[in-house]
Each structure stands twice: as structure tokens, then as C-alpha cells.
Amino acid sequence: MSAQTIDQISLLPLYAAAGTAVLVLLADLLIGRRGAVYGSLVLGGLATVVCAIVVGGNRPGTFCLPGGGACSWVPSPLAMVAAVVFALLTIGVLALSIPSLRLGTAPVGEYCFLLASSMAGGVVIGYAGDLITLIVGLETLTLPLYVLVGLRRYAPGERVSTAPASASVTFLLISVVSTAIALLGAALNYAATGALHLDRLVPGSGVTAPVAAAGVGLMVVGFAFKVAAVPLHAWAPPTYEGAPLPIATYLSTASKLGGIVALAAIVSRLDADVVTAVLAVLTMTIGNLVALRQTRMVRLLAWSSIAQAGYILAALALGAAGVEAAAAYAVFFMVLEFLAFGVVTALRAPGADGGDILAYRGAGRRSPWLGAGMVLALAGLAGLPPGLAGLFAKVTVVDALIDQGWGWLAGVVALNAVIGLAYYVRVAANLYSAPPQVGIAVADPELLEAATHPPRKVTRPVVAALLGAAAVAVVLGFAPQILFGALT
Amino acid sequence: MTGLLIAALVVPALGALVVALLPNASDRGARIVATVFAAINLLVVLPLGLDRGHGRFWTETDHSWVPALNIEFHLGVDGVSYPLIVLTALLTLLCCAYTVWNVPEGGSGRTLAALLLVLEVGILGTFLALDLVLFFLFFEVVLLPMYAVIAGWGGEDRRPAARKFVLYTLFGSVLLLLGVLTVTVAAGTGDMGELAGGNGLSRSTQYAAFALFAVAFAVKAPLWPLHTWLPDAHTQAPTVGSVILAGVLLKMGTYGLIRIGVGVTPLGAHWAAPVLGILAAAAILAGALICLRQTELKRLIAYSSVGHMGFVLLGIATLTVTGLQAALLGNIAHGLITGLLFFLAGALKDRAHTGNLADLGGLRETAPRLAGLLGFAAIASLGLPGLAGFWGEAFAVVGSVERGGGLWTTLGVLAAVGGALTAAYFLRLLRKVSHGPAGPVVLKLSPAIAGPEWTAWAPLVVLVLAVGLVPALVLAATADPMQALTGVLR
Numbered sequence: 001m002s003a004q005t006i007d008q009i010s011l012l013p014l015y016a017a018a019g020t021a022v023l024v025l026l027a028d029l030l031i032g033r034r035g036a037v038y039g040s041l042v043l044g045g046l047a048t049v050v051c052a053i054v055v056g057g058n059r060p061g062t063f064c065l066p067g068g069g070a071c072s073w074v075p076s077p078l079a080m081v082a083a084v085v086f087a088l089l090t091i092g093v094l095a096l097s098i099p100s101l102r103l104g105t106a107p108v109g110e111y112c113f114l115l116a117s118s119m120a121g122g123v124v125i126g127y128a129g130d131l132i133t134l135i136v137g138l139e140t141l142t143l144p145l146y147v148l149v150g151l152r153r154y155a156p157g158e159r160v161s162t163a164p165a166s167a168s169v170t171f172l173l174i175s176v177v178s179t180a181i182a183l184l185g186a187a188l189n190y191a192a193t194g195a196l197h198l199d200r201l202v203p204g205s206g207v208t209a210p211v212a213a214a215g216v217g218l219m220v221v222g223f224a225f226k227v228a229a230v231p232l233h234a235w236a237p238p239t240y241e242g243a244p245l246p247i248a249t250y251l252s253t254a255s256k257l258g259g260i261v262a263l264a265a266i267v268s269r270l271d272a273d274v275v276t277a278v279l280a281v282l283t284m285t286i287g288n289l290v291a292l293r294q295t296r297m298v299r300l301l302a303w304s305s306i307a308q309a310g311y312i313l314a315a316l317a318l319g320a321a322g323v324e325a326a327a328a329y330a331v332f333f334m335v336l337e338f339l340a341f342g343v344v345t346a347l348r349a350p351g352a353d354g355g356d357i358l359a360y361r362g363a364g365r366r367s368p369w370l371g372a373g374m375v376l377a378l379a380g381l382a383g384l385p386p387g388l389a390g391l392f393a394k395v396t397v398v399d400a401l402i403d404q405g406w407g408w409l410a411g412v413v414a415l416n417a418v419i420g421l422a423y424y425v426r427v428a429a430n431l432y433s434a435p436p437q438v439g440i441a442v443a444d445p446e447l448l449e450a451a452t453h454p455p456r457k458v459t460r461p462v463v464a465a466l467l468g469a470a471a472v473a474v475v476l477g478f479a480p481q482i483l484f485g486a487l488t
Numbered sequence: 489m490t491g492l493l494i495a496a497l498v499v500p501a502l503g504a505l506v507v508a509l510l511p512n513a514s515d516r517g518a519r520i521v522a523t524v525f526a527a528i529n530l531l532v533v534l535p536l537g538l539d540r541g542h543g544r545f546w547t548e549t550d551h552s553w554v555p556a557l558n559i560e561f562h563l564g565v566d567g568v569s570y571p572l573i574v575l576t577a578l579l580t581l582l583c584c585a586y587t588v589w590n591v592p593e594g595g596s597g598r599t600l601a602a603l604l605l606v607l608e609v610g611i612l613g614t615f616l617a618l619d620l621v622l623f624f625l626f627f628e629v630v631l632l633p634m635y636a637v638i639a640g641w642g643g644e645d646r647r648p649a650a651r652k653f654v655l656y657t658l659f660g661s662v663l664l665l666l667g668v669l670t671v672t673v674a675a676g677t678g679d680m681g682e683l684a685g686g687n688g689l690s691r692s693t694q695y696a697a698f699a700l701f702a703v704a705f706a707v708k709a710p711l712w713p714l715h716t717w718l719p720d721a722h723t724q725a726p727t728v729g730s731v732i733l734a735g736v737l738l739k740m741g742t743y744g745l746i747r748i749g750v751g752v753t754p755l756g757a758h759w760a761a762p763v764l765g766i767l768a769a770a771a772i773l774a775g776a777l778i779c780l781r782q783t784e785l786k787r788l789i790a791y792s793s794v795g796h797m798g799f800v801l802l803g804i805a806t807l808t809v810t811g812l813q814a815a816l817l818g819n820i821a822h823g824l825i826t827g828l829l830f831f832l833a834g835a836l837k838d839r840a841h842t843g844n845l846a847d848l849g850g851l852r853e854t855a856p857r858l859a860g861l862l863g864f865a866a867i868a869s870l871g872l873p874g875l876a877g878f879w880g881e882a883f884a885v886v887g888s889v890e891r892g893g894g895l896w897t898t899l900g901v902l903a904a905v906g907g908a909l910t911a912a913y914f915l916r917l918l919r920k921v922s923h924g925p926a927g928p929v930v931l932k933l934s935p936a937i938a939g940p941e942w943t944a945w946a947p948l949v950v951l952v953l954a955v956g957l958v959p960a961l962v963l964a965a966t967a968d969p970m971q972a973l974t975g976v977l978r
Contacts, residue, residue: 399557
């Protein structure tokens with residue numbers, strides 16, 4: 001067997017991402033200062049972004065079979081965009097975590113290392129050219145998160161909660177099961193068709209056709225766990241609720257993106273439209289209906305992100321024709337979801353959980369900028385202006401569905417957008433509600449409100465992350481062609 | 489001239505941004521700044537009517553925006569949209585000026601003024617857009633600002649009313665999205681110029697798209713029986729909110745039905761016209777009958793809008809030049825008159841702290857000027873010849889009879905009966921409010937009309953008279969586009 005030639009350039013994003021994790025570990029060991037650890041993660045993340053853009057989406061793959069084709073590492077436009085998004089989200093989540101890390105809620109070196117490892121896994125998913133690489137990438141993305149969800153140190157005297165630990169266990173158990181299902185699916189499909197490489201995936205034929213079909217179905221189901229599609233969603237709300245807020249942000253954005261990219265790899269090549277469409281309808285409808293009843297902030301965002309995944313699945317039900325729309329929607333959604341979680345983090349004390357929605361009453365009056373950010377994010381998630389990003393996301397998916405003749409699914413998406421608005425508007429209006437009536441007569445309720453809710457200073461890294469996310473949301477709103485151009 | 493088209497959207501957007509960023513301390517200053525921006529924008533849109541070029545549109549500008557989604561930034565103005573554009577700019581200016589003087593309770597005045605400017609961007613954009621998807625984008629821009637105006641500065645039950653408004657209208661606009669994308673996917677373009685007359689669209693596509701458009705615009709207009717969000721929204725909204733809502737926001741529905749429904753899917757319009765006509769006649773009768781039973785001033789005016797918009801929709805449904813011109817005129821007249829009526833109702837409610845008709849009797853004795861203005865507006869609204877309301881309603885009936893056939897003649901007759909009922913309930917309103925013995929509330933009320941109020945009302949009074957006497961002000965340049973619209977069906 002002749003030696004394989006490896007195109008090292010196209011592996012640059014992986015080197016940068018994995019190198020980041022190593023760098024963070026070494027910085028923590030050798031320098032031991034928080035600033036150095038943060039700095040190496042941010043630099044490494046930016047290097048990953050640059051490498052992904054330099055490699056671009058049109059290089060030939062590497063680690064190929066001798067006969068040509070069938071490569072294990074395939075740069076594509078989607079891979080490039082996904083790598084950029086993973087890296088930026090990681091940097092953003094780090095920025096959101098800094099206030100609570102300063103309080104010592106988690107060991108800094110370990111926290112950042114795990115975050116960087118997760119990023120490296122995410123980068124692999126997009127470039128993966130075979131099922132093994134794909135699942136390994138997905139596991140590398142998820143594995144550090146089990147720890148991160150439960151990683152919470154308590155100061156002496158602070159009330160100890162078991163919520164993070166139980167969230168971590170829930171997440172671990174469900175994830176392990178879902179990976180097992182996906183692997184079983186891959187194995188069945190391999191047994192029936194002999195294909196592991198994505199570009200060799202074919203529908204089964206002859207007597208093994210049912211086995212191959214079952215394999216495809218199991219793979220879709222396994223990956224659907226990761227995107228928290230109904231009925232495989234039950235782990236998400238308690239896990240998000242129990243996790244520290246920045247990690248919940250990461251779970252609802254980056255981790256979800258991993259599942260979407262993995263699903264896209266399968267459904268664009270194999271026929272899984274029925275199961276995906278069923279998942280899509282259930283996910284968006286049930287996600288939205290349950291979100292209507294939520295009273296906890298993070299749970300509401302969790303259910304809303306379930307519903308949003310439904311819109312992405314609807315586009316994926318179109319197969320290869322819907323991948324671009326799904327990816328575009330996913331990116332718009334990541335930006336807005338990050339912004340929403342970021343504002344929630346900024347409004348809460350470092351290390352606190354998301355709290356009740358009513359605890360945010362009047363927050364928009366007290367902090368106009370944060371309120372504006374939240375309105376931008378929620379309106380966008382509802383698919384409405386002022387930020388046009390969410391509107392374009394909605395238009396993209398409905399356009400793709402109608403274009404492929406799936407008018408009924410487009411109708412379901414459209415009606416769900418109406419249901420969704422009901423709770424987004426409730427949360428946004430609550431931010432601007434007048435202070436509640438107190439039992440006794442008060443000369444100036446506003447003054448009392450200000451005295452009982454002292455303005456919380458938002459730390460600089462959080463401000464930077466929020467400004468960055470808001471800027472990306474606004475720019476993508478006015479020039480969505482940047483994204484569409486990058487995806488083709 | 490093309491620069492003006494873009495400026496018409498940029499000026500209010502910039503104004504909203506400036507007003508929102510001004511420091512908190514100078515609230516009144518910020519409201520004045522907003523008024524200045526609104527005034528500049530009126531000056532920007534007025535000259536659009538000077539150069540009536542020879543093409544389909546007087547002025548156009550076309551830039552590629554999102555090629556991946558077939559969206560062009562294509563704006564233009566013609567005789568159909570120009571009156572509505574001027575009306576929007578005028579009403580926004582009047583409302584901003586009114587806000588300088590009087591801020592309803594609930595929030596800061598500058599935020600309200602900024603929201604009014606954002607609303608102006610959305611409404612003007614809708615009237616200017618010549619690309620279907622762009623039209624939809626602007627159509628959605630107004631939803632949340634209007635929600636915020638109602639929920640922030642409205643009456644006691646504002647939250648449920650605002651929520652009903654925003655969910656109802658979002659339902660309409662997602663149907664519009666489906667319709668718009670059905671058309672753009674089938675034709676490969678969203679350009680209204682290229683699509684005019686249903687160019688390149690099969691009959692079945694036109695039927696499906698028109699059905700979606702009709703429901704979408706019927707929610708916005710609103711057409712009976714999809715009108716139930718309107719009375720609550722109007723009753724709870726602050727005065728300026730009601731004025732904008734009734735004055736121009738509803739017109740986005742009727743304008744869309746003419747420009748897109750009839751313009752892009754004429755076969756669908758022809759197919760569904762009888763249903764639309766029947767619903768429009770039902771709206772006229774239902775609106776009038778409900779109004780006869782109303783005991784609250786703003787609610788009565790809100791339901792009267794249902795009837796008036798019924799006339800407009802009947803005009804559109806006839807698909808005749810007369811009917812469509814009547815619809816355009818009815819649009820403008822309703823905007824002017826109902827704007828004025830809501831201003832007056834707001835002034836009354838501010839003074840008397842009640843909108844209950846039973847408590848408002850005898851206004852003529854304590855506040856003769858206010859009662860006189862209310863009388864003028866009510867008579868204009870019931871369609872007295874010589875005032876703006878007459879032409880739209882009379883010619884909707886004429887158009888309907890002109891169309892001929894048993895159905896349309898019957899609808900014309902029913903509409904005429906509805907017109908008579910309209911007169912009945914407005915006269916009832918006047919009898920209850922102006923005449924009769926003055927109650928305790930009315931005796932205490934201050935009759936003086938403040939300077940800013942005159943400033944806000946006078947232009948509307950003058951225009952109601954002017955459009956009534958010279959309807960050509962509105963209709964001057966509409967004959968050709970209307971011939972073009974209806975010509976396709978022959």
C-alpha cells in the first residue's frame with residue numbers, strides 16, 4: 001500500500017482548534033494566570049476562524065481511499081461556516097463565563113480546556129467525510145459538556161445545589177443512549193450497503209434494503225437527540241436549567257449546531273424525508289406549545305430552542321435541497337439565541353441561574369441597552385424586525401419549502417411562527433412592565449424600584465460579547481447575502 | 489428623484505435612532521426633534537408627485553439586495569401609492585407634533601415618538617415597495633412597534649388588546665409570506681413590474697396565491713369576519729396610536745389587495761371577487777348594525793372603520809375602474825376622517841375621562857367648538873356630498889351596479905342600505921353626545937381647545953373639505969394604472 005499523501009493545509013482548522021485545547025492546558029500548567037488561559041483560548045479560537053476561512057470550502061478532501069473520492073476530511077462551504085460559528089461561539093461563551101469564573105465557580109484551566117476540546121470536536125463534524133469521523137467529532141463536542149454542565153464549585157456558606165450534577169447525569173445518560181443508537185444505525189447501514197464514507201452512502205437494495213433503511217432511521221434518530229427534536233427532547237429543559245448559564249448557552253447553540261450538521265450529512269445523501277418531516281412538525285409544534293406555559297426563563301428559552309430546531313428540521317426534510325436553507329437558518333438562530341442567553345447572563349448575578357421570568361420585570365427600563373438587546377434577540381427569534389436576521393431566517397426556510405413543493409410544511413412553519421410570537425412577546429413585554437404594586441402607598445414607585453433593584457454593573461467581556469453578537473445580528477440582517485454567499 | 493425614494497425611508501429611520509439615543513433628561517426636546525424629522529420627511533415625499541414621468545411608475549430605484557432569495561431593493565411611486573404616501577407622512581407629522589404637547593401615560597414620550605417614526609418607515613416602505621418580498625419585509629416592520637405603542641401607552645386593558653392585535657396581524661402576514669413566496673417561486677422573480685397582470689403565473693398558482701393574499705390582507709384591512717382584533721386595539725390604543733392605526737395602517741391591507749392581489753394575480757381576483765364582494769357587503773351591514781348598539785365612543789368609531797373598509801373592499805371586488813378608484817378615494821377619505829375622529833375622541837376622553845356615550849350628553853352647551861368639530865367629522869364620515877367620505881362610498885355602490893348582474897346589483901343595493909345605516913348611527917352619536925342635557929361630567933369639562941390641538945386637527949379638516957370638493961386631488965393620476973389593472977381581465 002503506497003503512502004498516503006495528506007493535504008496538511010486543509011487540516012489547518014483542526015490543528016488550530018485542537019492546538020487551542022493543548023495551548024490552554026499548557027498555559028494553565030505553566031503560567032497559571034487566568035488572563036493567560038483566557039488569552040490562549042481567545043487567540044486559538046480566532047486562529048481557528050482564520051484557518052477555516054483560509055482553507056475555504058472548495059479544497060479537495062484528504063485522507064482519501066486510493067481509488068479517488070471517498071475522503072475522510074472534506075472541506076466544504078458548510079464545514080467552513082460551521083467551524084467559524086463554533087469558534088466564535090466558544091469565544092463568546094468564554095466571555096459570558098468570565099464573571100462567574102472570577103468568583104471561582106469553576107476551576108479556570110479545566111473549564112477553558114474543556115471548552116476548547118468541545119470546539120475541536122465541533123470543527124471536526126463539518127469536515128467529516130465518513131460516519132466514524134462524524135460520530136467521533138460529535139462525541140468530542142459533547143463529552144466535555146457532561147463535565148462542564150456539572151462543574152460548579154460553591155463558596156463557603158453558599159447554598160449547595162445538586163441541580164448541576166443531576167443535569168449532568170441526565171445529559172450523560174441520554175447522550176450515551178443516543179450515540180449508541182446512531183452507531184447502531186451506522187453499523188446496520190454499513191452491513192447492508194458497505195458504505196462508511198458519506199459520498200458513498202447509497203440507499204439499500206435487494207434483500208438488505210430494510211436493514212439499510214432501519215440504519216438510516218436510527219442514525220437520524222440518534223442525531224435528533226443532539227438537536228433535541230421532539231420526542232427525543234426531554235433531556236434538554238432540565239439540563240439547560242441545571243447547567244451554568246454560559247454552558248446552557250453553549251448547549252443551545254454550538255451543541256445543537258453539531259447535531260444539525262451531522263443530520264445534514266445524512267439526510268442530504270439518504271432518503272429520510274418522512275422521518276425528518278414528522279420530527280420537524282412535532283418539534284416545532286410541541287416546542288412552541290409547551291414554551292407558552294413556561295415561567296422559568298431558561299426553560300422558556302430551552303423550549304423555544306426546541307421549537308427553533310423544528311424549523312431547521314423542516315428544511316432538512318427536503319434533503320440536499322434544504323441543507324443550505326437549514327444551515328442559514330441555523331446560523332441566524334445561533335446569533336440570536338446567543339444574544340438572548342447573553343442578555344440573561346448579564347442581567348443575573350454571576351453564577352446565578354436564570355430565575356423566574358417575573359424576576360425580569362422592568363429590567364428593560366432599568367438597563368435600556370440590555371433591554372434593547374433582548375428585544376432584538378426575541379423579535380429575531382420570532383422572525384420579526386427590527387433585526388432583519390430572524391426575518392430572513394424565516395423567509396429562507398419557507399422559500400426552500402415552497403420551492404420544493406412542500407407547501408403544507410411551509411404552512412405549518414408559518415402557523416408555528418404565530419404561536420411562537422405569543423411567548424416571545426410575553427417575555428419582551430415583561431421587561432418593560434411597570435414596577436409591581438406594593439401593599440403600602442409609595443410616593444414614587446420608580447424610586448422604590450430603583451432602590452430595591454440596584455443596577456448591576458455588566459463586566460467588560462460580557463459587554464464585548466453582547467455587542468459582538470448584536471453587531472453580527474444587525475449586519476447579517478442588512479446583508480444576509482454574506483452568509484448565503486459563504487454557504488455556496 | 490430616486491434619491492428621494494430612499495431618503496423617505498432613511499429620514500424617519502435616522503430620526504428614530506437619534507431620538508432613541510438622545511439623553512433621558514430632554515424628553516420634550518427629543519419629541520421636538522422627532523417632529524422635525526417627521527416634517528422633513530413630509531417635505532421629502534411631497535416632491536415625488538412633481539415629476540410624473542412617462543413610464544409605469546413616476547420614479548423608481550432598483551438595487552440588488554439578496555440575490556440568493558431573489559430580493560431586489562426596488563422602490564417606486566405612482567398615482568396609486570402617492571396619495572397614501574403623503575397621507576402617511578402627514579399623519580406621522582401630526583401625531584409627532586401632538587406628542588410634543590401631550591404624552592399619554594405609560595412611558596416616556598420620546599420612546600413613543602421614536603416608535604411613531606419606526607412605524608412610518610414600515611408603512612412608507614410598504615407603499616413604496618415594488619418587490620414582493622420587500623413588500624412583505626416592510627409589512628412586518630410595523631407589527632412590533634404598533635404592539636409596543638398599544639401595550640405601552642394604552643388604556644387599562646391594553647395588554648390583551650395589544651397581544652390580540654399582534655398575533656392576529658402576524659397570522660395575516662405569515663399567510664402573506666406564503667403567498668408571496670408561492671408567486672416568486674413560480675415566476676422566478678418578485679418584481680411587481682414584471683409580474684403585472686399575472687405575467688408568467690399559471691391559473692392555479694394565481695388562485696392559490698390570491699386566496700392567501702386575500703385572507704392576509706383581509707386581516708389587516710380588516711374585512712368582516714376577521715375584524716375582531718380591531719375594536720379592542722382601537723379602544724385601548726393611545727390617541728396617536730389609533731390615528732396611525734386607522735389612518736394608514738389599515739390601508740396597507742387594501743393597498744396590498746389592489747397592488748398585489750389584483751395586480752399580480754388578476755385571475756385569482758376575478759375568481760374570488762364574488763366572495764370578497766359578499767363579505768364586503770356583510771361588513772358594511774354588520775359594521776353599521778354593531779355601531780347602532782355601541783355605547784363607547786372609540787369603540788363606535790372602530791366599528792365604523794369596519795363598515796368603511798367594507799366599502800373600500802366592495803370597490804376593489806367589483807374590479808371595475810370606477811370601483812377601484814372609489815376604493816383609492818375611500819382609503820384616503822377614511823384615513824383623513826377617521827384620523828380626525830380619533831383625535832377628537834381622544835381629546836374628549838382626556839377631558840371627560842370617560843368615553844361612555846351616556847355620560848357625554850350636552851357637549852354642545854359646554855364645549856361648542858369641540859362639539860362642532862365632532863359634528864363635522866361625523867357628517868363627513870357618514871358620507872355627506874361635498875365632504876371626503878361621499879365619493880368613495882357612493883362610487884363603490886356605482887361600481888357595483890355598473891358591474892351588473894343580479895349578484896352585484898344586490899350587493900350595491902345592500903351597500904347603499906348600509907350607507908343609510910351609517911348615517912343613522914352617526915346621527916345617533918351626535919344626538920347622544922352633542923345634544924341632550926349636559927351631565928355632570930360634561931359640565932366640568934374644559935371647553936378650550938389648545939393651540940397644538942388646532943395644529944394637529946386643522947390640516948385634516950381642510951383636507952376633508954378639499955378632497956370632498958375636488959376628488960381629483962387624489963384621483964388625478966389613477967386612471968391609467970387602474971385601466972392597466974382591469975384591462976388584463978378583459
